[in-house]
Amino acid sequence: MIQELKVKSQSIKAVEGIRDLIFSGELPAGSDHLESELAERLGMSRTPVREATLVLEAQGLLEVRPRRGVRVSALTVTDMHEIYEVLTELESLAAFRAAEARYSKDQLSGLADSIKEMDASLKENDRERWARADAAFHDELVRLGGNGRILAIVSNFNDQVRRARAITLHMRPMPTKSNKDHRALYEAILRGDAESARKLHWRHRTEARELLTELLEKNGLRRV
Amino acid sequence: MIQELKVKSQSIKAVEGIRDLIFSGELPAGSDHLESELAERLGMSRTPVREATLVLEAQGLLEVRPRRGVRVSALTVTDMHEIYEVLTELESLAAFRAAEARYSKDQLSGLADSIKEMDASLKENDRERWARADAAFHDELVRLGGNGRILAIVSNFNDQVRRARAITLHMRPMPTKSNKDHRALYEAILRGDAESARKLHWRHRTEARELLTELLEKNGLRRV
DNA sequence: CAATTATTTTACGTATACATTAATAAATTC
């Protein structure tokens, strides 16, 4: 086993640490925090914290506001619309390219595994597990699309909406339809039907977006 | 007149300064540079330079490679493919949304102006001026699309390909076809024909991409 | 007592010092 003895720099630890604090909810969306506060919390000096805030700002997770502390970005319904629109478009393109690529059944095993995992989660009524498998499916899909830029944008945006999705996860019906969608998409990719793959995924994403934004609007998007 | 007496921080100056150095070709793609070298060149300490390199890395313009200096990103033909694929897709979506929005002729005057400007540039055989107007057109199109995320991604990617485009600008035929395309797109948006707008722009971008990558491949992508 | 001005506090931006560690050069060994 390769010893991945990576000596992580404080900067990297700061990025990861702040991300964790955000995703765990310890730094709620909309809250303000001083550099020195974060530095103390993470047990390091302000320098690596400052560097971390800059990259997290570039990723859209924070806003640095001179002398008012860094603010954890709060996503509005409009933001969610914008992000989902991009995700829909780029993932659909990835589906198209994945189908074009004529991957073998073996190469598509990642997708198949995720589908199985989602089926199993559904049977056990485990929403969290289903959500993880769903994320893995979408991730793998984009990877198969073969465009690194799309992969980067999508994973960034997924990060941003992860918090919002977590809220609604327990409010929506069990996603049985979703699983059918995924299976149909898998089939289209396997048989190389690019245009179908694109359309199937586009519809899938659009429906999911409508459901999500509806729920968020009803619930005021608190704590996002 | 509002005195925009913005006291730019050294960090911001560093970002702008390094960008200028890159776009002017003083820091060629693929070249390596030490933080201290850049700091001296910009007349400041390493701290703001470091911060600048982080944001420029997030924007894909630099790669920071510990102990080997920051490297100006060199775009390969594959990179160009990836970027253009995303640009094509997102701009086409913007065109779709712009048409849906039923803007008035007045609201579309930005597009119309750019078209006129391109026509004039063509008549005078001024490629540089044409390129500027073309960029303005695309920019305005995306703005009319109304999705801020798309705007951010597109302008970032346009930055990255600007250098490559500059190379080929004088190698390709005068873009008379391009102007026809722009006019047709404008008409589609004006009459609210979203699907046509999308398709027209998609084809326009795809053709431009094929032309560009062909030229770049022939010319080995030097000095990109 | 409201509003303005003066004062104090404090957070940030930046420079700088220094420790760490990778890269390079030198030396040693086989």
Add this chain to the structure above:
DNA sequence: GAATTTATTAATGTATACGTAAAATAATTG
């Protein structure tokens, strides 16, 4: 003489000090 080890160099990562400017507080004035 090649290869490995050791020593040196140098660039980075990080902490820290400090000046500056914004916020917050106190003081003053009408």
